[in-house]
Amino acid sequence: MFVAWQRHAESIRSDALFRDPLADWLTGTLADHPDMRHCTQMVWQVLGETPSFPAYFTIRTRYFDDRIEAALRDGVRQIVTLAGGLDGRPFRLTCPPDAEWFEIDLPDMCRFKQSVAHLADLRPRCHWHPVAADLTGEWLTALTDAGFDPTRPSVWLIEGLLMYLSDADGDALLATARRAAAPGSQLLLEHLQTTMLGEAGRSSRNRVESQGARWLSARDDVPHWLAGHGWVGLVHAVDDPAIGLGREVGPQPAGWLAAAIPDRAVSAVPPARSVSLSPTPSPEHLEVRAVRLPNSTYFTRGWRLPEVAPDFRVEDVWVLPARGARHEFAELVRQIADGDGAFEGERVAMFLHVVRQRLGAWFGLDRPGAGLDARVVSLRARLPEDAAFRDRGPDQRAAPWVSVYQNDREWVGEYASRTVHALMHVGWVSDATTDYRGEMTILVRPNGLLGTLYMAFIRPFRRFVINPAFFRMVARNWQRHRTIIE
Numbered sequence: 001m002f003v004a005w006q007r008h009a010e011s012i013r014s015d016a017l018f019r020d021p022l023a024d025w026l027t028g029t030l031a032d033h034p035d036m037r038h039c040t041q042m043v044w045q046v047l048g049e050t051p052s053f054p055a056y057f058t059i060r061t062r063y064f065d066d067r068i069e070a071a072l073r074d075g076v077r078q079i080v081t082l083a084g085g086l087d088g089r090p091f092r093l094t095c096p097p098d099a100e101w102f103e104i105d106l107p108d109m110c111r112f113k114q115s116v117a118h119l120a121d122l123r124p125r126c127h128w129h130p131v132a133a134d135l136t137g138e139w140l141t142a143l144t145d146a147g148f149d150p151t152r153p154s155v156w157l158i159e160g161l162l163m164y165l166s167d168a169d170g171d172a173l174l175a176t177a178r179r180a181a182a183p184g185s186q187l188l189l190e191h192l193q194t195t196m197l198g199e200a201g202r203s204s205r206n207r208v209e210s211q212g213a214r215w216l217s218a219r220d221d222v223p224h225w226l227a228g229h230g231w232v233g234l235v236h237a238v239d240d241p242a243i244g245l246g247r248e249v250g251p252q253p254a255g256w257l258a259a260a261i262p263d264r265a266v267s268a269v270p271p272a273r274s275v276s277l278s279p280t281p282s283p284e285h286l287e288v289r290a291v292r293l294p295n296s297t298y299f300t301r302g303w304r305l306p307e308v309a310p311d312f313r314v315e316d317v318w319v320l321p322a323r324g325a326r327h328e329f330a331e332l333v334r335q336i337a338d339g340d341g342a343f344e345g346e347r348v349a350m351f352l353h354v355v356r357q358r359l360g361a362w363f364g365l366d367r368p369g370a371g372l373d374a375r376v377v378s379l380r381a382r383l384p385e386d387a388a389f390r391d392r393g394p395d396q397r398a399a400p401w402v403s404v405y406q407n408d409r410e411w412v413g414e415y416a417s418r419t420v421h422a423l424m425h426v427g428w429v430s431d432a433t434t435d436y437r438g439e440m441t442i443l444v445r446p447n448g449l450l451g452t453l454y455m456a457f458i459r460p461f462r463r464f465v466i467n468p469a470f471f472r473m474v475a476r477n478w479q480r481h482r483t484i485i486e
């Protein structure tokens, strides 16, 4: 009801960013109910302590409204709200009549909302399915029984719920949603920042507890957390002006809003333990799909490289066919640096490699003075005093990449010629289905027009010949290693 009150307060503003008839009906009709009177008192008290509180709910509501409507415009026809509560969206958003809107909540809440909708004479804009289930248990069956089709794209909305769940229940929720999210789906979620579980959040917690609820979790590693459950996306602090639509949200209450899509790589690359290969598979027998991820993935992993290389452009992000335990990252780095069996049996890739060397020699692309510490200064010169950047890591034996730094989840190499200053970032991403998997990002700073043209020229060769050959090499070496340790 507290949230409904906030949405009602927004609805009656002349410059309202949304209007919510369900919230209006509730606050008007139940004004004399003891729960609503208690809620009204709370609202005034909170306003006195934290004047930016209403803006928090407004921005959070509009953030999700806009993304749901955009997905519906793009043709998605299934929305799943996990903990629908008294959210009025199915009754107010622009929604094609053939869309299916599933709202899961506890049985009492589902019944209450259905009677509110009936009494207030609110008509859903599409097919509305209240689904009574406990989100800390097995709820996917109830959802599919209600008509949800996991083979079709869907939007998943988790708003005002995660903080009331334990970390383990939140983990299970993201993993189940990922399992049921077909390609083209989206996950929208809100969570609290951990500061809200400390002194800064005390008065908000008191309010929540006076209403009979309790916050059990909060997090500051949302991009990582999403990635660990097979989602990649963008995360904003709620007070980020980029999503504020001109409203100022203060630092309290502190929360995150995220919009993510399924990470294709998680289902596309089978877990290492299920791969059955001969101890020394030949390249012909290795089926390695080159899985490219959205460039934005690089910014959602919590890597340290963006801090020191903000002027480099992301060229592409790839899944590396290597999965393993946290400590096995060092082995992956060793294998790539050694380049054991580089381009073994890869005739086309070898041919291109030789052609590139010849071109470099003819046009002086790699001549002394064209590269590191001559035309460009090594990235190492920018590294701050920080344990994450202390170890240099190995240079590559079979390729011109010179190591910049290595820590327990990142290894960065650099290369410079007359045309480009490039970085290769190899990362170790924690994954819900196994432990960790490799990811490679190439970043570039082309040298003027020549560099830009050169990058455009080599892009198709890199993407369709060199990279697949490189991934096959990584897969071959990784599987030899796994065969040895398993």
Ligand SMILES: C[S@@+](CC[C@H](N)C(=O)[O-])C[C@H]1O[C@@H](n2cnc3c(N)ncnc32)[C@H](O)[C@@H]1O
Binding pocket: 003, 082, 083, 084, 085, 086, 087, 104, 105, 106, 109, 133, 134, 135, 136, 158, 159, 160, 161, 164
């Ligand atoms: C703060 S309300 C948020 C409702 C809605 N998402 C919104 O933003 O308006 C929290 C909702 O979570 C629901 N909820 C809490 N624990 C739940 C559980 N274990 N299973 C299903 N729903 C739950 C409550 O019934 C309540 O409707």
